[in-house]
Amino acid sequence: MKKVIFTVLLSFLSISGFASDLVQIISVNESPMSENAAISIVFPKTNKTETSSDVKVQLRVRGFSIGNRSQVPRTNDLANSRLGQSIHVIIDNESYFAKAGPSIAPFDEEGNYYESMYKFKIPFSLDSGEHSIRVFLARSFGESIKSSEGFASSYFYVNSLDPKIDQDLDAPYITYNEPSSYMRFKEQEPILLDFYISNCELSQDGYKVKVIVDNKITRILTRWTPYYIYGLKKGTHKIKLELLDKNDQRVEGEFNNNSRKFRIY
Structure with missing residues (x-):
């Protein structure tokens, strides 16, 4: 009986896209650079x-x-x-x-x-x-x-000089890029995770990016490359990106705390 319940639960998690062991975030090489772009x-x-x-x-x-x-x-x-x-x-x-x-x-x-x-x-x-x-x-x-x-x-x-932006553009910050909006589900096709890093470099003992998928799956990224996300199913998903310092604390600035929703249909 317990085995049946476990199997049903695992199937539900897989369908919902929430089983952390089924979701993979893999670093891939940057596409060839456009010269002089x-x-x-x-x-x-x-x-x-x-x-x-x-x-x-x-x-x-x-x-x-x-x-x-x-x-x-x-x-x-x-x-x-x-x-x-x-x-x-x-x-x-x-x-x-x-x-x-x-x-x-x-x-x-x-x-x-x-x-x-x-x-x-x-x-x-x-x-x-x-x-x-x-x-x-x-x-x-x-x-x-x-x-x-x-x-x-x-x-x-x-119209006015009222300060509103809590971000120094000369300090380290991250820009969220993908995924966004809507995308059609295709079996085996990955979802692109992409961001832009300004004024710092990522490394294992320096700045890092923390990614949280659907408030359940957390990964620490130490390379500034595109990433492929495998295993997400149809439905609405949420990605959170944070830029961390060498002490694994979030870097100051509003750009360093990003949450975006997107839908796979």
Whole structure:
């Protein structure tokens, strides 16, 4: 009787995606680097005050093809966005939104060039006071380009100089990238876990990343690479990422404590 109960319980956990021994988080090598890929923030200007809550963004991208499907081996391992390669934009510490083409030329606002400009409006209104913007280049399957030139961040203000962001952009911090939103379930296909590390390096005796899956599965990551999550089933899941110091204490700053929900259907 006990054996039957145990078997039923294990089956339930497996279906729900909550059996920790069935969920694996595996480090994989970074995809081949896009040579000379870079992004920079043109607008909003650093520490400048915008007079409207509808803020426009302008970014300069160099050496990275936006809108195309990534041409690297990992492309076939993971779910790909219909946008293709894109720019991931994070305001404050919200979830990212992705932007792709069309690009604008610096002068005549048309065409596609090796160095392109992208202009768009933040898709939600911002409260008065201090805000932050983080932008980075991402593969069509979501992986961030892990180079200093492939990431940019700054502060800006809306209507007033009220301080609101509890994060020093010159101090160590982590940027949550994937998983996000919705993804279709495919047997044996992993879920991408991806993040960007700023102003520090990960190691076994230094900074680390703590990942918690569904409030039940905890792992300590010591390599800045993409990770594959295996074993999650259909349903809503939650990922929590924290940046830890050498004493395994969470590093100060609101960006170092991230929780995101996503749904597998």
